[in-house]
Amino acid sequence: QANVTDTYDVVVVGSGAGAMSAAIFAADQGMSVLIVEKSDKYGGTSALSGGGIWVPNNHFFKARGGEDSYDKALTYLKASVGDQVDEKRLRAYLDNAPKMMQYLQENTRLNYTVAERYPDYYQHLPGAAPGGRTLDPELFDTTALGDEVEHLQPASPTTLLLGKIGWTARHAHKAMAKERGWRLMIVWLMLRYKLDFKQRRKTKRDRRAALGNALIASLRASLMDRKVPLWLNTDFSELIETNGRISGLIVKRNGQEQVIQVRKGVILGSGGFEQNQALRDKYLPKPTKVEWSATPPGRNTGAALEAGQALGAATAMLDWAWWAPTISVPKEEKARGVFAERAFPGAIVVNGEGKRFVNEAVGYLEFVDEMYKDNIKTNGKTVPAWAIFDGHFRFNYAMGPLMPSQVMPDSRLPKAWHKTVYWKADSLEALAAEIGVDAAGLKDTVERINRFAASGNDEDFQRGGNVFDRYYGDSNVKPNPCLAPIKKGPFYAMRMDAGDIGTKGGLLTNERGCVVREDGSEIKGLYAIGNCSASVMGTTYPGAGATLGPAMTFGYIAAHDLAKQT
Ligand code: FAD
Structure with missing residues (x-):
């Protein structure tokens, strides 16, 4: 028989972003609150996420002159979700999400900004917005946490510049889309990290928490302000x-x-x-x-x-x-999500028959959903799927843990990654043989995508055909920022799991x-x-x-x- 040890008005189980916010709101309503967390770190998956929060009709966007409305958002949500969810819940979300964010921004240490150009994922549906509904965290100085920083779930290296430097979603997008001034921005971020001598003497961990880590660190500091255990x-x-x-x-x-x-x-x-x-x-x-x-x-x-x-x-x-294709990297404790790279021009994803089965640039949930559907059609040949790209892509863009070879050449990649994370060969036929994919199918597919790259029109899946696809495309690539030919050896493959x-x-x-x-x-x-x-x-x-x-x-x-x- 367990003993009764404590009594609170409210107990919150878990310490992700939802749980911690709930504890703040409960405390501010005058209730006594306790958070219980199973692990020796707080923050859960939320701490290693991008920290993005989808809030239609938010005050951040409106303050900048952006246009959105409750009705437009409801139209979009109803068109997306359909009748799977009681409309009262959809309305409760749209009524309260803006209030929730405004409250946190004004009454706690949370500091967010609006991603004015980050489009909704389903651009073909009525009410979809081309930007302004996703809110992103600014960097957060973890000095405010004191020793509590030791218990903060560390960020995923994928969310940090060079695996250690904090940057915002704005910075990351600028670098990925190679927008003007991106190189200078990276040098500036690196210098700022290196010149933080006091912190560098202590640890490799950046003083500035970023993305999901910034969200969780700011919530934790706000809970400490309120003395919530x-x-x-x-x-x-x-x-x-x-x-x-x-x-x-x-x-x-x-x-x-x-x-x-x-x-x-x-x-x-x-x-x-x-x-x-x-x-x-x-x-x-x-x-x-x-x-x-x-x-x-x-x-x-x-x-x-x-x-x-x-x-x-x-x-x-x-x-x-919440499906997302992932890649497991040797010695890393969890798989990495492959979120943006699928939209970069010059990489395609194929099944074991060497065929594409989806617009690679779609949202990560739909991508894996299509993987599972195609896996049934191919009798088990689509999980895993394979990203295929060439030497030109490899030089210019990241794919999973492979940074562009202009900064991380193959010779500097860990040996253990070869044939676990990536495969490489001088010809497409040889690559297909290495990964057990049908060579004739792959050759056909590549010839086809090379034609689409020249015309700018993906006749099979309309990749790059909407503003969401193009968000992660390369703005310098014409006519379609999400399409480029695959023709310059060596050729590469990266495994993608249904994660x-x-x-x-x-x-x-x-x-x-x-x-x-x-x-x-x-x-x-x-x-x-x-x-x-x-x-x-x-x-x-x-x-x-x-x-x-x-x-x-x-x-x-x-x-x-x-x-x-x-
Ligand atoms: P969690 O944040 O995982 O929190 C659950 C907590 O409960 C954990 O700390 C866990 O240890 C604890 N717990 C579990 N069992 C018990 C128990 N028995 N007793 C006590 N405690 C327990 N989503 C977005 O909306 N925006 C993004 O930008 C985004 N980016 C992402 C990027 C990556 C790389 C990943 C992996 C995910 C991302 N997500 C994003 C998804 C998002 O992070 C998760 O869906 C979300 O964090 C889930 O929140 P949660 O509170 O339900 O769970």
Whole structure:
């Protein structure tokens, strides 16, 4: 029998962006709050994300003269999500997301700016915006965290310049699209990092947290301002229901089981189940592997899902993830997502028959969804898929962990990457033989894409045909910034797995963030946000930041709802 050790108004489980924001909102509503986090680091996947937050009709964009409206955003969300999600939840999102961000910007250390040119992902749908809905973090000086910086989940090297220097999404895009002044900007960022002598004497870690790390560091500092306790090494396993409402939860803190009581309720924000192979096998399409996930190993194993199910909670979309193609790199603890590179001109992605199966520049969720669909058609020849590119591409652009060879020539790549991360040969035929892809199919496909590159028209998949595709294209390449011929040896291949950045199905909630049963009745005092809840975005990914946005917004909604409970 575990002992009751503590009582709070609200306990928040997990320390991702949704959970931490929810704790801030709850504290600011005058409630006593505790955060429990299973690992010895706070921040979860949120800390190693891009930190982008999708907030249609936000005040940042309007302040700069941008145009958007609630109705336009609702049209877009309804066109994307369809009837998979109750419209009340869509409306709750659109009503509260702008308020949530404005509150954080004005009352906490969070500092965001609007990505005016980052387009929504589904440009063909009514209400899609060409920019202004994604918000990105500015750099955050971690000095404010003091020693707490040691417990901050480190950023993924993929999100940092040269794997260590903090930069914003704005900087990263300028470099990737090779916009004017990009070289100078990189030199300036490198110098600023190197000349920070005080920090350099201590550590390689940049003083300036970036992207998801900036988001989490600023939330953590804001929680410290409010003296909200955060218990690390505290593993939640079970909910306690008394007289029809949640009265507490069972955790193991530093190995010791204990009961924490709640006066008002529990907000579950402990991520999805992507790190649990048994649950992946049970729910996700096959083949599926924990190792393909770009999320921190061992963390999000579905504890909230199982605890909710034990109380009769309804679930939805358990067969879906926030898909993203990934590549596993030797000695790295998690896979890397391949987000932007697929749009760069001169690389294509093929299946085992050597055929393209998708517009490579589409959003990452659709990309893997198409991989799975094609895998059925090809009888298992599309997972993994293969990115194919030539010496010209390799010199000029990054692909996964391969920085352009003008800065990282093949001779400087780790030996262990050859034939695990990338394959290389003098001819397309030889490359096809190395990776087990049909050589004639590949040759045909390359001839075809070379014709499309010359005309600028991808007759098969319309790559580069809209503003979203072109966002990551090379603005110097004409006539289509996403298409270039593949003809200059040596030729390269990189493996792409059917990965994810978290699962997106989970406990079903209503428009107040409250977990419901199959009959729609609420489990009183139980709220779920982020990837442990079934996404308000249904099976879609309408824009950059469409996972963090809902996690934080439903944290805002849940905290305000809890404040009203007696
Ligand atoms: P997490 O942030 O993973 O937090 C869950 C926390 O709960 C973890 O710290 C975990 O340790 C803890 N936990 C788990 N089980 C327990 C337990 N039993 N007891 C206590 N604690 C527990 N999304 C965007 O919207 N915008 C982006 O720019 C973006 N970029 C991304 C880039 C990369 C490289 C990756 C990998 C993902 C990106 N994503 C982005 C996706 C986004 O990061 C995740 O969908 C989001 O962080 C999930 O938030 P969460 O709060 O549900 O889970």
